[in-house]
Amino acid sequence: MKRTDGNHQVILAKRPAGLPQLTDFEMRMIPLAPIGPDQALVQIIWLSIDGFMIARMRPEENYAAGVNPGDVMQAYGVGRVTQSNRTDRHVGDFVFGPFGMQQWAIDDGNPMTRTLDPAFGPIQSALGIQGISGWSAYFGLLDVGQPKPGETVAVSAGAGAVGALVGQIASLNGCKTIAIVGSEAKAAQTVGEYGYTASVVRGSSDFSERLKQAAPGGIDVYFDNVGGDLYDDVLECINTFGRVVVCGRLATAHLTDTAQDFGPRDHNTLLVKRIRKQGFLVSDYAARFTEATSAIAAWQAEGKIKLAEDVLVGLGQAPAALIRLVTGGNNGKQLVRIAE
Numbered sequence: 001m002k003r004t005d006g007n008h009q010v011i012l013a014k015r016p017a018g019l020p021q022l023t024d025f026e027m028r029m030i031p032l033a034p035i036g037p038d039q040a041l042v043q044i045i046w047l048s049i050d051g052f053m054i055a056r057m058r059p060e061e062n063y064a065a066g067v068n069p070g071d072v073m074q075a076y077g078v079g080r081v082t083q084s085n086r087t088d089r090h091v092g093d094f095v096f097g098p099f100g101m102q103q104w105a106i107d108d109g110n111p112m113t114r115t116l117d118p119a120f121g122p123i124q125s126a127l128g129i130q131g132i133s134g135w136s137a138y139f140g141l142l143d144v145g146q147p148k149p150g151e152t153v154a155v156s157a158g159a160g161a162v163g164a165l166v167g168q169i170a171s172l173n174g175c176k177t178i179a180i181v182g183s184e185a186k187a188a189q190t191v192g193e194y195g196y197t198a199s200v201v202r203g204s205s206d207f208s209e210r211l212k213q214a215a216p217g218g219i220d221v222y223f224d225n226v227g228g229d230l231y232d233d234v235l236e237c238i239n240t241f242g243r244v245v246v247c248g249r250l251a252t253a254h255l256t257d258t259a260q261d262f263g264p265r266d267h268n269t270l271l272v273k274r275i276r277k278q279g280f281l282v283s284d285y286a287a288r289f290t291e292a293t294s295a296i297a298a299w300q301a302e303g304k305i306k307l308a309e310d311v312l313v314g315l316g317q318a319p320a321a322l323i324r325l326v327t328g329g330n331n332g333k334q335l336v337r338i339a340e
């Protein structure tokens with residue numbers, strides 16, 4: 001794509017009423033202005049599709065600024081610097097940053113933007129195993145969940161980007177692991193490829209019974225990527241002094257009114273079983289990202305950890321890719337490749 005082609009973008013056309021639909025998004029093209037002093041131009045190659053985007057489309061206050069109708073959809077991306085008036089970026093550098101769902105982005109020194117070291121593997125790994133997915137799994141499990149060897153760790157969305165890594169890191173720490181997934185195919189994959197001890201498919205009326213059979217000694221750490229009814233079911237199986245790591249809320253993030261997220265209250269169980277339930281944001285660990293990157297790179301080099309990538313091609317596929325996260329259509333890290 002030549003720069004003169006302008007900048008194609010995915011914008012939020014209207015706030016989703018419930019789960020996002022393709023009609024909630026539109027494409028537009030804007031001309032590209034020349035870069036200014038202290039700016040660099042980035043051609044985006046890979047877009048990361050992440051769960052946070054769902055709640056960001058809602059009007060309620062969040063931990064970060066949301067997306068309003070007419071705005072470019074937020075997204076992390078990896079791209080190549082094609083022009084630079086910045087001293088810290090050179091033409092040809094690969095960079096990671098909060099670039100948005102568009103073909104071209106201006107790098108004007110956002111502190112999140114960083115130059116990538118291609119020695120760490122394929123550049124898109126900075127969006128998955130070597131990036132937010134890997135860091136979330138590493139710190140969420142080890143710092144918040146604090147699993148001990150011999151304990152049982154259950155993971156919702158256990159075949160997903162964060163979940164698959166949590167399962168493998170828990171195994172590396174001597175834990176038994178239970179993946180909760182949306183299909184028989186993912187169940188086979190989590191045990192066969194990611195080494196989970198067992199896998200349970202969600203959504204059936206006998207789910208609780210099957211979870212108890214898969215974890216006969218109960219669950220010590222529940223790494224929860226989704227919340228919702230599944231949390232209520234898993235809570236029944238959590239052991240005394242168990243830990244619940246609240247990583248994500250994909251089952252409820254689309255609700256237009258958070259008051260609709262009702263269910264059995266968990267106070268009684270948390271008190272009687274002395275369960276610790278704690279949320280976290282991966283950004284809380286920014287000062288330690290290098291620690292996680294190094295640990296994961298070492299495990300990768302030893303062939304002890306991996307993550308499937310699920311790639312759609314073309315910027316216009318980005319909304320469909322996002323919808324896959326809430327329908328369970330993705331398998332591993334959901335990416336969109338938008339340039340060679």
Ligand SMILES: NC(=O)c1ccc[n+]([C@@H]2O[C@H](COP(=O)([O-])OP(=O)(O)OC[C@H]3O[C@@H](n4cnc5c(N)ncnc54)[C@H](OP(=O)(O)O)[C@@H]3O)[C@@H](O)[C@H]2O)c1
Pocket residue numbers: 049050051052132133136156157158159160161162163180181182183186202225226228230246247248249250251252280281282283324325326327328329330331332333334
């Ligand atoms: N706290 C943080 O700082 C942080 C950082 C990164 C990510 N996250 C969160 O971590 C979670 C996982 O992110 P990811 O990028 O790795 O996504 P992912 O797990 O690759 O994809 C989402 C998966 O969630 C499952 N799911 C979707 N709707 C569900 C529902 N209603 N009930 C149960 N399961 C459902 C589906 O798997 P199955 O069909 O197999 O169940 C789907 O494939 C997201 O909630 C994300 O927002 C949090």
